[in-house]
Amino acid sequence: MAGIVCRTVSRIISSQASCSSSVVAVRHSHWFTSMLSLKTSVPLRAEPKKKKKVDPRREMMMKERLKKKLKRLEKVPPELIPIEDFITSAKSFDETRIREAPKLSFEESERRAHLLKEWSRYKRTQHQTEMDVIQEALEAQRQALDELKLESEELYKAAVSPDTDVFPFQHEGPCYTPPITNYEAPEGKFNDITRVYTQ
Amino acid sequence: MPLGVLLTNRQYRSMPTHGIGRYRHLLPKALPKKKKDKIQAKQIKAPTATEFGVLNVCVSGYDLTLVEHYSQYIHNLCSHLDIKVDECYALPTKSTEVMVMQEQGTKMYLDGVLKTHERVVQISEMKATLFPILAEVLLKNQPEGVQLCIKQHTEADFQARFKTRPELQGLIAKINN
Numbered sequence: 001m002a003g004i005v006c007r008t009v010s011r012i013i014s015s016q017a018s019c020s021s022s023v024v025a026v027r028h029s030h031w032f033t034s035m036l037s038l039k040t041s042v043p044l045r046a047e048p049k050k051k052k053k054v055d056p057r058r059e060m061m062m063k064e065r066l067k068k069k070l071k072r073l074e075k076v077p078p079e080l081i082p083i084e085d086f087i088t089s090a091k092s093f094d095e096t097r098i099r100e101a102p103k104l105s106f107e108e109s110e111r112r113a114h115l116l117k118e119w120s121r122y123k124r125t126q127h128q129t130e131m132d133v134i135q136e137a138l139e140a141q142r143q144a145l146d147e148l149k150l151e152s153e154e155l156y157k158a159a160v161s162p163d164t165d166v167f168p169f170q171h172e173g174p175c176y177t178p179p180i181t182n183y184e185a186p187e188g189k190f191n192d193i194t195r196v197y198t199q
Numbered sequence: 200m201p202l203g204v205l206l207t208n209r210q211y212r213s214m215p216t217h218g219i220g221r222y223r224h225l226l227p228k229a230l231p232k233k234k235k236d237k238i239q240a241k242q243i244k245a246p247t248a249t250e251f252g253v254l255n256v257c258v259s260g261y262d263l264t265l266v267e268h269y270s271q272y273i274h275n276l277c278s279h280l281d282i283k284v285d286e287c288y289a290l291p292t293k294s295t296e297v298m299v300m301q302e303q304g305t306k307m308y309l310d311g312v313l314k315t316h317e318r319v320v321q322i323s324e325m326k327a328t329l330f331p332i333l334a335e336v337l338l339k340n341q342p343e344g345v346q347l348c349i350k351q352h353t354e355a356d357f358q359a360r361f362k363t364r365p366e367l368q369g370l371i372a373k374i375n376n
Binding site for chain 2: 131137
């Protein structure tokens with residue numbers, strides 16, 4: 001009886017020892033966090049090992065696909081933004097609204113012809129004076145540059161070289177009336193609603 | 200000459216009337232039709248010792264007739280003064296909504312829509328001595344309500360005329376990343 005008890009006790013102790021040794025063995029390895037989760041840790045940890053082989057290949061494939069898409073898109077030439085000024089509205093194509101040309105009397109048509117002649121003469125003189133002024137200015141400039149050339153070569157070169165400091169050159173058109181002093185403008189704001197086109 | 204030709208009754212090149220019906224060589228040469236005329240970016244010339252590079256004379260305003268007529272006037276003037284005009288194009292119109300605050304209350308109401316039209320005359324290789332005279336003439340003839348802007352042509356100006364391509368830019372960004 002005492003011998004059986006002794007043997008069972010020794011077995012228990014040895015089993016305990018084995019358990020403890022297995023426990024100790026488990027704790028030595030970093031893959032196993034605790035006794036309870038022994039069964040689940042091995043298959044979970046195996047996944048990242050598989051990805052390491054396929055990752056660079058996958059990346060290469062993705063890059064190749066993107067490059068192919070880029071080539072296809074680049075082949076298509078870029079389109080100009082359509083200008084709304086040049087598109088005739090649909091109202092103009094409505095054929096129901098037609099206006100016939102007015103019938104003019106003889107005197108009226110004569111008067112109009114004379115008026116056209118007068119206008120063309122006026123515009124011609126205007127154009128002629130403008131061209132004359134331009135030619136005079138050019139001639140004066142040429143004479144001045146010749147004199148400058150005789151004076152010094154460097155100054156002549158500087159005068160003839162293009163002046164890029166003046167860009168961008170901006171000028172507003174004239175107004176009919178000067179700005180009103182102490183004018184209180186109504187409060188408001190501007191919203192840009194231009195249509196954005198994408199290809 | 201192969202024997203077959205001599206045996207048949209057909210007489211080709213030995214006859215004096217050979218090629219009597221030919222007319223294709225008399226027609227003007229028709230170039231093969233391109234499917235799409237690609238608008239390629241021309242190389243922007245740099246300014247030299249006596250001449251400017253490529254200049255953009257930009258005319259903008261709210262009134263379309265004034266803007267259009269002024270740009271036509273500039274074009275005619277340049278061609279008359281033997282200034283090389285590369286291109287004459289229009290930039291897309293910009294629409295602006297004018298919102299005005301109500302007198303009683305804080306609500307904004309729509310006053311109207313203003314459209315800004317723009318025309319560009321592109322000049323290249325203009326003499327530097329001629330530029331001040333041209334500028335003087337343009338300023339003298341500028342109509343009211345029209346803004347004149349002379350600037351140098353850049354690649355960005357050229358690209359602004361085209362539609363944006365968000366997919367292309369997205370792809371380029373992805374590949375760079």
